Amino acid sequence: MRIVHVDQIVETVAKLCWEACYYLPEDVLAGFRRAEKTEASPIGKTILQQLLENADEAKVNHMPYCHDTGMAVVFVEVGQDVHITGGNFLDSIQEGVRTGYREGYLRKSVVGDPLIRVNTGDNTPAVVHTEIVPGDQIKFTVLPKGGGSENMSAMKFLLPGEGMQGVKNFVLQTIKEAGGKACPPVVVGVGIGGSFDKVTSLAKHAVLREIGVHHHEPHIAQLEKELLEEINNTGIGPQGLGGTSTALWVPIETYACHITALPVAVNIQCHAARKKSAVL
Amino acid sequence: MAEYRLKTPLTNEDIQKLQIGDQVLLTGTIYMARDAAHKRMVDLLEANQPLPVDLRNEIIFYAGPCPPKPGQIIGPVAPTTAFRMDPYAPAMYEYGVKGTIGKGPRRDMIKQACKQFGAISFAAIGGLSTILSRRVTAVEVVAYEDLGPEAIRRLEVEDFPLLVAYDAHGQDLYTQEIAKYENFNKNANKEVGI
Numbered sequence: 485m486r487i488v489h490v491d492q493i494v495e496t497v498a499k500l501c502w503e504a505c506y507y508l509p510e511d512v513l514a515g516f517r518r519a520e521k522t523e524a525s526p527i528g529k530t531i532l533q534q535l536l537e538n539a540d541e542a543k544v545n546h547m548p549y550c551h552d553t554g555m556a557v558v559f560v561e562v563g564q565d566v567h568i569t570g571g572n573f574l575d576s577i578q579e580g581v582r583t584g585y586r587e588g589y590l591r592k593s594v595v596g597d598p599l600i601r602v603n604t605g606d607n608t609p610a611v612v613h614t615e616i617v618p619g620d621q622i623k624f625t626v627l628p629k630g631g632g633s634e635n636m637s638a639m640k641f642l643l644p645g646e647g648m649q650g651v652k653n654f655v656l657q658t659i660k661e662a663g664g665k666a667c668p669p670v671v672v673g674v675g676i677g678g679s680f681d682k683v684t685s686l687a688k689h690a691v692l693r694e695i696g697v698h699h700h701e702p703h704i705a706q707l708e709k710e711l712l713e714e715i716n717n718t719g720i721g722p723q724g725l726g727g728t729s730t731a732l733w734v735p736i737e738t739y740a741c742h743i744t745a746l747p748v749a750v751n752i753q754c755h756a757a758r759k760k761s762a763v764l
Numbered sequence: 765m766a767e768y769r770l771k772t773p774l775t776n777e778d779i780q781k782l783q784i785g786d787q788v789l790l791t792g793t794i795y796m797a798r799d800a801a802h803k804r805m806v807d808l809l810e811a812n813q814p815l816p817v818d819l820r821n822e823i824i825f826y827a828g829p830c831p832p833k834p835g836q837i838i839g840p841v842a843p844t845t846a847f848r849m850d851p852y853a854p855a856m857y858e859y860g861v862k863g864t865i866g867k868g869p870r871r872d873m874i875k876q877a878c879k880q881f882g883a884i885s886f887a888a889i890g891g892l893s894t895i896l897s898r899r900v901t902a903v904e905v906v907a908y909e910d911l912g913p914e915a916i917r918r919l920e921v922e923d924f925p926l927l928v929a930y931d932a933h934g935q936d937l938y939t940q941e942i943a944k945y946e947n948f949n950k951n952a953n954k955e956v957g958i
């Protein structure tokens with residue numbers, strides 16, 4: 485058994501919050517570069533060049549790439565042989581987010597009650613997903629999720645017989661409705677299967693996958709390729725101002741499901757496709 | 765698609781000459797306001813009450829910045845999604861706002877409102893926050909301080925880069941440009957016999 489003090493958790497989560505917001509991951513930058521080379525629209529090409537320039541300025545000056553530093557979504561994989569001391573585990577994650585957003589000069593974008601809508605002033609609470617896994621380590625992944633693209637996400641129960649084509653139609657319809665509002669070029673996280681709650685979680689987890697990596701199942705990898713091509717044929721383009729680079733990647737995650745059901749969820753991630761992990 | 769360097773306040777002549785796709789470098793005063801501030805302002809307009817700031821002939825930037833680091837004028841900032849302000853925008857244009865700056869396509873009511881009231885809906889690049897923050901030379905909270913990042917701020921900007929997305933002639937840049945690239949690669953492949 486390994487002992488981890490909550491102070492280490494606070495420090496780790498805090499650092500992940502601002503690092504994620506300042507430094508866009510290399511797979512996303514590579515995606516921008518590929519898109520910039522192939523983009524057919526002059527407006528779209530200029531936008532992609534400016535996004536690369538913006539990422540560079542953010543990195544050099546240690547500033548947020550995008551002002552919408554999101555609601556923090558924190559994924560935690562806790563090894564079953566870890567013992568946490570010094571306080572409450574979940575409180576330490578919230579304290580980490582509070583510290584990270586304050587010390588990183590990140591925007592506080594959370595209201596405490598969805599209807600009364602008063603800003604909590606410290607960007608808490610974060611959304612925390614905890615999973616117990618084998619081992620004696622804890623892995624943290626912070627996904628600062630911007631509102632513009634999250635708002636355009638969607639979920640539907642298809643009839644089982646609608647199959648592959650039904651899934652494609654729903655994903656395409658969701659992307660067309662989102663258009664420029666989701667801040668393309670986007671990463672389109674898709675969940676297929678599971679239950680009402682599981683399918684949206686799959687779509688969210690899909691967004692974390694590195695751009696350029698396909699699903700291990702050949703039929704899902706094929707669906708990813710076809711959807712990427714079809715999404716880039718919608719004409720939406722960077723910022724919805726027309727073009728051939730609407731999506732950088734379409735990662736799909738699947739799970740078993742009930743005989744009656746074919747749930748599908750689409751979680752759209754804007755071009756500020758930030759994610760950062762650390763292991764304690 | 766012309767390029768202009770314009771100063772605020774925009775004149776009616778400025779507004780009439782602008783066409784969708786024109787690039788504008790804007791210098792002068794603009795006002796930052798987004799969801800929560802718009803809800804309050806439109807409630808005031810409906811009650812025939814004055815707004816906390818006179819926004820007639822002004823430009824509203826739909827945005828909320830990050831806090832500034834020590835020594836910075838403003839933290840990173842770029843436009844938020846414009847369509848969320850669609851329910852409020854026609855009333856604001858009717859009141860006398862001459863332009864709005866946001867990102868993404870808007871509902872047809874905005875196209876009609878821009879034409880009817882002689883206003884422009886500009887686009888700036890969403891998420892271009894580090895670069896755009898450098899075009900801001902001064903900032904001051906002027907109303908609704910309790911809203912934090914959603915407070916109304918007065919900004920001085922220099923050569924702030926904009927695109928005309930909806931002009932005062934009823935044209936829409938998003939629809940026009942997307943139509944050009946729909947099935948672009950599919951068609952290109954057909955032409956070369958792939």
